[in-house]
Amino acid sequence: MLKLLKRCGVRVVRIQGDSMAPALLSGDVGVFIQYRSRFLRPKRGHVALIDHPRLGMIVKRVTGFRENNEVDVRGDASTSTPAIDLGPLPANRVWGRLLLRLNGQPKHSGSPAT
Amino acid sequence: MDFTMKGLLDLETASAHCDIPCKIYDPSTAIIAALSVVRLLDIMQENADKAGSGDLAAANTIARCTFRKEEEAEKVKHEVRIIWGDYFKAPQFEKHPNTHDLVHRIMLKASACKQGVARSNGEELVELVNEFAETFWATKDVETQRVTCPYPPSMSVVQPKL
Numbered sequence: 001m002l003k004l005l006k007r008c009g010v011r012v013v014r015i016q017g018d019s020m021a022p023a024l025l026s027g028d029v030g031v032f033i034q035y036r037s038r039f040l041r042p043k044r045g046h047v048a049l050i051d052h053p054r055l056g057m058i059v060k061r062v063t064g065f066r067e068n069n070e071v072d073v074r075g076d077a078s079t080s081t082p083a084i085d086l087g088p089l090p091a092n093r094v095w096g097r098l099l100l101r102l103n104g105q106p107k108h109s110g111s112p113a114t
Numbered sequence: 115m116d117f118t119m120k121g122l123l124d125l126e127t128a129s130a131h132c133d134i135p136c137k138i139y140d141p142s143t144a145i146i147a148a149l150s151v152v153r154l155l156d157i158m159q160e161n162a163d164k165a166g167s168g169d170l171a172a173a174n175t176i177a178r179c180t181f182r183k184e185e186e187a188e189k190v191k192h193e194v195r196i197i198w199g200d201y202f203k204a205p206q207f208e209k210h211p212n213t214h215d216l217v218h219r220i221m222l223k224a225s226a227c228k229q230g231v232a233r234s235n236g237e238e239l240v241e242l243v244n245e246f247a248e249t250f251w252a253t254k255d256v257e258t259q260r261v262t263c264p265y266p267p268s269m270s271v272v273q274p275k276l
Contacts, residue, residue, distance in 0.1 A: 002124065002125070002126075011126070012125055013125060013126055013127065013128045014125040014126070014127045014128070015127070015128060015130050016127050016128070016129050016130065017129055017130040018130065019130040020130040024130060026130070029125065030128070049128055052205075053205055054203065054205060054206075055129065055203055055205075056129060056203040056204040056205060057126065057127070057128040057129065057204070058128055058129045058130065059128045059129070059130045060130075075130065
């Protein structure tokens, strides 16, 4: 199911860590939609799923753009890895945008996830 | 879609981890600890005969060295685990796929150094940690060199060419 979604440009990802708090908390599940058309490109302020060359799969906020098709990103929380250590990143490393956040906190029995 | 139970367990994860106080990783501490294990084994060997013939001071030295050997071997394991667990991520493992095996061999060899007194185990531990250091610096595209440490046990160690 998840593989099928990914093929359709949607990824469901569990978040580890609080560097994007309060937008995303550790344990949350994020639904991301792929940047793959001219109508859906990274914009300043997007929470993005990034395939970082050194850190692996990470989630950060897009903060700006440079020449040579590079993107600046940073975490929201003050304790996040400094932006200077994260990038700039080639735009093709920025996979997609956060579409939906599912709260990772346990709910009472029987409650459907929203 | 099941977002609550087993379905969640199969999700891929993305890191939003915080970096305080990370970023300072260096295998040199592990190398020094491994050298210390060899040095302590040598001192124990030097005092073995005297301790066996009832020299209390020599027995005391052996007791102290045994205690310190335990600590230094544990330090090797701790330092290597930190780099392996905190610094290495998917891209590094893809580039250096034998890292898991190497780290595991360091764990076993350091334990062997704790359990016994064979110098060969200490020598092999230094060599394994040297290999780990070479892998670590390779992930940063930093060249390394082997130099002989200018103090006992005068063994070959890996240093970055900075």
